[in-house]
Amino acid sequence: MPRTLIVLAHPEKQSFNSSWAQASAQASQTEGHEVMWSDLYALNFDPSEKADHYASARKDGYSDVLKAQEDAADTNSLPEDVAQEIAKIRAADRIIFHFPIWWFAPPAILKGWCDRVFAQGALHTIDQRFDNGMCEGKTVLFCATTGANSAESAFNGKEGDVRMLLWPLAYTLRYLGFDVLEPRVLHGIHGYHEGANEVALKARLRSELEGHAQTNSQFESLPKIVFNADTEFDAEGSLLPDAPSHSHFIRQKS
Template identity: 55%
Template sequence: MPDTTTTTLIVLAHPEPRSFTAEWARASAKGADAVGHDVLVSDLSGMGFDPVERASHYAEPGRPFDVLKAQEQASIRGRLPHDVVPEVEKLERADRVIFHFPLWWFSPPAMLKGWFERILVHGRTHDVDHRFDRGRFRGRKALFCVSTGANAAESGPDGKEGDTRLYLWPAAYTLRYLGFDVLEPVIVHGVHGYHRGARQTQMAARLEAVLQGQEELLARFDAHPLMAFSDDGDFGDEGRLLAGAKSYSPFIRRPSE
């Protein structure tokens, strides 16, 4: 009989194993295990993952070095870099992927961006015929668990720090490109080491509540709301949003909007 066990991959992008982000990732792993999932973990800093794509990773990189072509040819020939193979295999096994990271300088850490660039191998995880609605990861789900140093008011649509959800959109659309359903992110604001006295105590209580609630989040994962994206049919032959199609993001809109 086929194995019907759900597999959850936890991807952690933070250099400090004692950080809240790392604790949160461990809580996700514990919660996934508690609901009977097979749990895979990629602690990118802990494993010394190299986030920089470069020609020297490949036996036959080609000249000039073309990343897409190099990845595709290495995939076809079974010669992907040794540190890429296990990560791709984990991603392919996963039914759910939970990414844990802080927001640094208005974007995910470079480590996670580099993981995307190296692990989302062209020719294996996607190609021109397998993307968006026809992506290879259709039916699978991804979630971002994110912390910010700024408070919630500053991080909203009218906040001085800018809208956190907009900063996460490019990473979410990367996964949408692969075919994933992307859940609305879980964001914890005001996480930093400069709180003192009562504020420090209050932050610790807030963070502990998040950690304690993670198992319930995992148990109710399929009920968590999804981010909305345009479908393939919302675009014309030139790849532009059709006049009657709804815009779900400032990143994809008609010029007059």
């Protein structure tokens, strides 16, 4: 049976993000998927990576996070909360992330989840990353909300291009070998709407929830974010002169 992991990073159970995550779960179940959950706030997940998580992290008075993770992965002694999350990722065929954009980035708890769960030796190694990543064949979709409107969140918008704000998280997952779909982003989601604007917002969100099953059913054909292949970089890791540029983050010299 195929499996979908829902990762929710929003503290309010009655938020649209939470309802949207429930819609993803219901749609996935309808398609015959087993659904797993990582509701990070409900789990009270500790987002801070630190030596205290590892019994033998400090050597000669110094803690090296990657080596501590690798040692723990090699000895099956990763922290239990991390081990449980890694097991879900390994079992999942798809991961659907639901979160708001706060201060031009996903919530800190989601970044901390990546810091701790994407452990060296468990989900990546020096030889198993990018095109040869351990999560090759798995697919990710971001379902994100912004408080800013669509114009403000566009490439020329005052709030910055939301696709670029999401690129670091997308590339983190690309590092592990995931295929990353173009994000689904809804704009102007906040609690300050009044009168007709509030009525219109509620109608728009209701429509999104009602239509989400159709979006989910098209999962396999949704467009993917294009990244440079490993073969498009030289031995030092620089983009080859004749390689295409797909992002302002990795580009040819202007």
